[in-house]
Amino acid sequence: GAVVSQHPSWVICKSGTSVKIECRSLDFQATTMFWYRQFPKQSLMLMATSNEGSKATYEQGVEKDKFLINHASLTLSTLTVTSAHPEDSSFYICSASSAGKETQYFGPGTRLLVL
Amino acid sequence: AQTVTQSQPEMSVQEAETVTLSCTYDTSESNYYLFWYKQPPSRQMILVIRQEAYKQQNATENRFSVNFQKAAKSFSLKISDSQLGDTAMYFCAFMIQGGSEKLVFGKGTKLTVNP
Numbered sequence: 001g002a003v004v005s006q007h008p009s010w011v012i013c014k015s016g017t018s019v020k021i022e023c024r025s026l027d028f029q030a031t032t033m034f035w036y037r038q039f040p041k042q043s044l045m046l047m048a049t050s051n052e053g054s055k056a057t058y059e060q061g062v063e064k065d066k067f068l069i070n071h072a073s074l075t076l077s078t079l080t081v082t083s084a085h086p087e088d089s090s091f092y093i094c095s096a097s098s099a100g101k102e103t104q105y106f107g108p109g110t111r112l113l114v115l
Numbered sequence: 116a117q118t119v120t121q122s123q124p125e126m127s128v129q130e131a132e133t134v135t136l137s138c139t140y141d142t143s144e145s146n147y148y149l150f151w152y153k154q155p156p157s158r159q160m161i162l163v164i165r166q167e168a169y170k171q172q173n174a175t176e177n178r179f180s181v182n183f184q185k186a187a188k189s190f191s192l193k194i195s196d197s198q199l200g201d202t203a204m205y206f207c208a209f210m211i212q213g214g215s216e217k218l219v220f221g222k223g224t225k226l227t228v229n230p
Contacts, residue, residue, distance in 0.1 A: 032216055034216075034217075034218075038158075042222070042223075043206060043220045043221065043222050043223050044160075044206070044218075044220050046217060046218070049215065049216070049217065091158060093158075093160065095160070095218075097216060102148050102165075102210055102212070102216065103150070103162060103165060104216075104218060105162070106152075106159065106160035106161075108157070108158070108159045109158050109159065109160075
């Protein structure tokens with residue numbers, strides 16, 4: 001149980017285009033989903049927290065207009081990187097937790113390369 | 116603000132031996148959770164073990180156990196009978212109970228199990 005999937009697993013795009021990453025909880029209802037960014041050989045950096053049906057809460061320094069997060073259902077959250085630039089290249093990871101449960105379960109991550 | 120410190124950037128151990136990874140944290144909260152996550156080369160974050168701060172008994176999951184010292188704010192992970200598949204980055208993480216559900220991660224320890 002507690003499986004989280006992400007799609008795509010990797011994506012290459014041209015500078016200026018937008019990229020959407022999906023995060024799905026496959027066998028539980030995710031009332032809260034989290035989006036992280038991880039640079040090589042570093043820890044995870046929380047970008048935002050989203051609750052189903054509500055606007056996402058962004059961490060300080062994260063541009064909400066650049067990283068659009070939607071959590072429209074209890075099993076799906078999406079992260080859209082708008083007008084991507086090479087500096088947005090990174091590894092993006094989502095996690096999910098259910099109501100009353102403190103443990104976060106992580107997706108396998110999405111590697112984004114912006115050319 | 117909560118902080119998590121992992122003082123060992125890298126460690127190595129021989130297969131079948133025991134290794135202990137250190138983690139200390141700083142908080143003024145009384146109720147919280149502590150976690151160890153493993154990130155193998157695939158970069159999938161995997162929950163290894165978790166501990167509720169109100170529990171005095173140390174958590175154990177098969178070959179993995181923790182030494183939780185609340186007064187010292189220490190939460191070390193012991194891996195017994197190390198296996199090659201244990202090679203990974205290990206992240207210690209903290210979460211306030213009843214709070215925003217955010218995880219605060221340490222910088223990680225890279226563990227290599229040698230044959």
